[in-house]
Amino acid sequence: xxxxxxxxxxxxxxxxxxxxxxxxxxxxxxxxxxxxxxxxxxxxxxxxxxxxxxxxxxxxxxxxxxxxxxxxxxxxxxxxxxxxxxxxxxxxxxxxxxxxxxxxxxxxxxxxxxxxxxxxxxxxxxxxxxxxxxxxxxxxxxxxxxxxxxxxxxxxxxxxxxxxxxxxxxxxxxxxxxxxxxxxxxxxxxxxxxxxxxxxxxxxxxxxxxxxxxxxxxxxxxxxxxxxxxxxxxxxxxxxxxxxxxxxxxxxxxxxxxxxxxxxxxxxxxxxxxxxxxxxxxxxxxxxxxxxxxxxxxxxxxxxxxxxxxxxxxxxxxxxxxxxxxxxxxxxxxxxx
Amino acid sequence: xxxxxxxxxxxxxxxxxxxxxxxxxxxxxxxxxxxxxxxxxxxxxxxxxxxxxxxxxxxxxxxxxxxxxxxxxxxxxxxxxxxxxxxxxxxxxxxxxxxxxxxxxxxxxxxxxxxxxxxxxxxxxxxxxxxxxxxxxxxxxxxxxxxxxxxxxxxxxxxxxxxxxxxxxxxxxxxxxxxxxxxxxxxxxxxxxxxxxxxxxxxxxxxxxxxxxxxxxxxxxxxxxxxxxxxxxxxxxxxxxxxxxxxxxxxxxxxxxxxxxxxxxxxxxxxxxxxxxxxxxxxxxxxxxxxxxxxxxxxxxxxxxxxxxxxxxxxxxxxxxxxxxxxxxxxxxxxxxxxxxxxxxxxxxxxxxxxxxxxxxxxxxxxxxxxxxxxxxxxxxxxxxxxxxxxxxxxxxxxxxxxxxxxxxxxxxxxxxxxxxxxxxxxxxxxxxxxxxxxxxxxxxxxxxxxxxxxxxxxxxxxxxxxxxxxxxxxxxxxxxxxxxxxxxxxxxxxxxxxxxxxxxxxxxxxxxxxxxx
Numbered sequence: 001x002x003x004x005x006x007x008x009x010x011x012x013x014x015x016x017x018x019x020x021x022x023x024x025x026x027x028x029x030x031x032x033x034x035x036x037x038x039x040x041x042x043x044x045x046x047x048x049x050x051x052x053x054x055x056x057x058x059x060x061x062x063x064x065x066x067x068x069x070x071x072x073x074x075x076x077x078x079x080x081x082x083x084x085x086x087x088x089x090x091x092x093x094x095x096x097x098x099x100x101x102x103x104x105x106x107x108x109x110x111x112x113x114x115x116x117x118x119x120x121x122x123x124x125x126x127x128x129x130x131x132x133x134x135x136x137x138x139x140x141x142x143x144x145x146x147x148x149x150x151x152x153x154x155x156x157x158x159x160x161x162x163x164x165x166x167x168x169x170x171x172x173x174x175x176x177x178x179x180x181x182x183x184x185x186x187x188x189x190x191x192x193x194x195x196x197x198x199x200x201x202x203x204x205x206x207x208x209x210x211x212x213x214x215x216x217x218x219x220x221x222x223x224x225x226x227x228x229x230x231x232x233x234x235x236x237x238x239x240x241x242x243x244x245x246x247x248x249x250x251x252x253x254x255x256x257x258x259x260x261x262x263x264x265x266x267x268x269x270x271x272x273x274x275x276x277x278x279x280x281x282x283x284x285x286x287x288x289x290x291x292x293x294x295x296x297x298x299x300x301x302x303x304x305x306x307x308x309x310x311x312x313x314x315x316x317x318x319x320x321x322x323x324x325x326x327x328x329x330x331x332x333x334x335x336x337x
Numbered sequence: 338x339x340x341x342x343x344x345x346x347x348x349x350x351x352x353x354x355x356x357x358x359x360x361x362x363x364x365x366x367x368x369x370x371x372x373x374x375x376x377x378x379x380x381x382x383x384x385x386x387x388x389x390x391x392x393x394x395x396x397x398x399x400x401x402x403x404x405x406x407x408x409x410x411x412x413x414x415x416x417x418x419x420x421x422x423x424x425x426x427x428x429x430x431x432x433x434x435x436x437x438x439x440x441x442x443x444x445x446x447x448x449x450x451x452x453x454x455x456x457x458x459x460x461x462x463x464x465x466x467x468x469x470x471x472x473x474x475x476x477x478x479x480x481x482x483x484x485x486x487x488x489x490x491x492x493x494x495x496x497x498x499x500x501x502x503x504x505x506x507x508x509x510x511x512x513x514x515x516x517x518x519x520x521x522x523x524x525x526x527x528x529x530x531x532x533x534x535x536x537x538x539x540x541x542x543x544x545x546x547x548x549x550x551x552x553x554x555x556x557x558x559x560x561x562x563x564x565x566x567x568x569x570x571x572x573x574x575x576x577x578x579x580x581x582x583x584x585x586x587x588x589x590x591x592x593x594x595x596x597x598x599x600x601x602x603x604x605x606x607x608x609x610x611x612x613x614x615x616x617x618x619x620x621x622x623x624x625x626x627x628x629x630x631x632x633x634x635x636x637x638x639x640x641x642x643x644x645x646x647x648x649x650x651x652x653x654x655x656x657x658x659x660x661x662x663x664x665x666x667x668x669x670x671x672x673x674x675x676x677x678x679x680x681x682x683x684x685x686x687x688x689x690x691x692x693x694x695x696x697x698x699x700x701x702x703x704x705x706x707x708x709x710x711x712x713x714x715x716x717x718x719x720x721x722x723x724x725x726x727x728x729x730x731x732x733x734x735x736x737x738x739x740x741x742x743x744x745x746x747x748x749x750x751x752x753x754x755x756x757x758x759x760x761x762x763x764x765x766x767x768x769x770x771x772x773x774x775x776x777x778x779x780x781x782x783x784x785x786x787x788x789x790x791x792x793x794x795x796x797x798x799x800x801x802x803x804x805x806x807x808x809x810x811x812x813x814x815x816x817x818x819x820x821x822x823x824x825x826x827x828x829x830x831x832x833x834x835x836x837x838x839x840x841x842x843x844x845x846x847x848x849x850x851x852x853x854x855x
Contacts, residue, residue, distance in 0.1 A: 332557065
């Protein structure tokens with residue numbers, strides 16, 4: 001009842017109403033990127049872009065699938081100008097829904113035809129290989145499987161880790177459905193479920209291998225490669241193993257980006273895409289993330305040469321399985337999701 | 338004395354000024370339920386049923402219930418033991434221990450779990466989840482039980498002793514029954530936390546309904562499937578809340594008497610004393626020492642800790658303004674609900690007051706999904722703005738504000754209000770000038786509690802925050818998910834520091850007041 005109390009009450013009310021009205025936190029930048037790729041590399045790219053063009057960029061970080069579907073829900077009013085995803089899968093889904101704009105030739109011409117959309121609605125930015133990371137103390141390369149299909153054998157029980165939530169894992173599954181049919185893919189998943197250990201993300205799985213908690217893990221090359229760059233490959237207890245047999249275990253997957261048709265900043269967005277595919281932009285991405293640049297002029301600093309990789313044939317275009325839907329359904333069906 | 342409200346008046350009509358905000362709040366808090374129903378409808382009921390009745394759901398049910406049961410029981414045992422040791426025995430330095438024992442309350446569970454995981458990666462799975470979550474949650478039992486012990490009438494125990502009962506008989510027959518309301522209250526909170534916990538379990542690699550709902554959303558973006566898992570989760574919440582009502586009903590014979598707390602005779606521990614001190618030391622080391630020590634270590638030695646002063650600062654400011662804004666909004670929402678429930682008891686008031694408790698047991702992710710869904714369709718200008726996030730926070734933590742305010746309001750006599758009204762003041766100005774100042778301590782406690790929860794909130798924040806905005810919690814999450822422990826350390830340390838303040842205020846308050854409503 002005292003005056004002081006009443007005053008503090010008025011102050012609080014005032015503070016609340018200001019809080020509600022005042023949302024400077026959502027201030028508009030010129031470009032909004034929904035980013036499903038690793039943040040450090042993307043931010044380095046954005047910083048360089050802003051330095052060159054003085055165009056300010058805001059990012060919204062999330063998982064690629066989440067962000068892509070969020071754009072579907074947002075529809076024409078989506079605040080996003082560009083979406084950058086781990087895999088091409090979400091981009092293909094958005095293209096199928098008619099939500100993507102056509103890219104300028106400048107961006108498209110920077111990237112070889114097989115790694116971009118035929119209609120020019122998205123481009124690949126980086127590629128990487130599915131690999132096996134193994135602990136040298138716990139196993140040797142000649143004891144590792146020569147096909148991912150081997151892993152359904154009971155002799156691999158508790159010997160390996162996999163990451164069911166990873167986009168590249170789902171891509172592997174999509175490719176399997178296309179190449180060998182749904183039944184075989186299902187049997188493979190059930191085998192993994194029985195024999196393998198699940199981890200929530202690739203970094204955690206690799207760390208477990210490095211520590212020796214588990215002999216090997218199905219991951220992407222760049223998790224190991226960037227660790228090797230930081231700490232020196234000779235200091236690591238783990239190594240990379242490529243099956244080298246055109247097996248699905250060596251599948252190449254592509255991350256990519258696209259411009260939303262609904263963007264109000266099409267010009268700036270096109271500039272960004274041109275920069276991201278340019279030699280300068282690709283070099284930044286490669287340096288920061290140890291993935292393969294799709295612009296072939298860029299230095300990869302000692303990664304296993306891209307030309308020496310042996311991905312399975314006919315997996316660049318997965319046709320009707322490109323949108324990843326069948327893989328997700330299968331994961332749900334066997335009870336992994 | 339405070340067991341029954343004697344002045345309820347059923348015939349008095351509810352004023353419109355109270356009715357309108359309450360109905361709006363009922364609508365707002367029913368949105369998550371509406372969202373689940375809409376999603377199920379979209380999927381088609383037969384598909385929905387097939388999503389519910391599958392092996393995966395059974396496995397999640399088993400995982401969730403196991404965790405819930407074991408953590409709740411262990412936390413309760415620890416909480417009751419520490420409360421009894423510090424309130425009733427001659428353990429040395431009781432005040433200091435009391436502060437130390439409640440310290441883990443200021444360490445968010447997901448930070449505690451990542452520090453444990455970075456120390457002992459083998460802790461993954463059920464065992465690790467039980468260890469870390471028990472250590473994080475026992476203060477929820479310790480605090481109310483300690484307060485109840487402090488407020489208990491010593492005469493009862495003296496009588497029991499004079500009737501020839503020994504110490505342990507007295508504890509089980511006289512003390513424990515009186516502790517039940519406090520104990521059940523704490524245990525139920527822990528059980529509900531186990532249903533909604535996400536961050537800690539993600540690090541500990543243990544799957545429950547909440548982590549599975551997260552996967553459905555982030556991996557599959559399958560709204561229908563996520564909604565169906567939520568539906569099962571809701572049924573679990575209902576069971577927990579139902580269990581509480583059942584237990585509370587049974588416990589009614591032990592009326593909590595707010596006797597003169599007087600001087601309690603402390604039990605001499607004798608040769609057990611060193612053992613008790615050792616146990617307390619071990620508990621505090623595990624629960625607070627390990628997380629704080631590890632974060633300190635990473636702060637000093639982290640390889641990835643490039644200190645971005647500007648980023649840390651802006652995350653801190655964002656977190657504080659979200660916390661304060663959300664807490665104030667929760668208070669504003671809670672006031673009409675509590676006022677209606679206490680002053681105008683009836684069906685509407687019971688429903689209006691209970692609904693937020695139901696929503697509170699849902700994971701933040703579901704509230705986030707709900708608000709994204711409705712904002713995109715019907716309130717687009719609000720989409721990805723801070724006001725929407727604050728509304729989300731207020732919805733999530735409304736019950737914390739409600740219970741604090743309620744405890745204060747039932748002690749305010751209606752006579753003052755009636756008198757003011759007879760002097761010609763209208764209901765609103767009577768409330769603002771008479772009632773509100775009288776319940777200020779309860780409002781303050783509610784504010785501190787909600788603020789504390791918002792500091793730690795992760796999943797709703799990830800979904801609803803404006804683009805480009807980070808809180809301390811999302812920063813910690815982002816860095817630790819990539820195992821960048823060094824980089825996350827400054828954010829984690831600041832988060833613990835700012836959470837520590839409300840915890841300190843709340844525990845100090847329970848020191849100075851003798852009620853069991855802490």
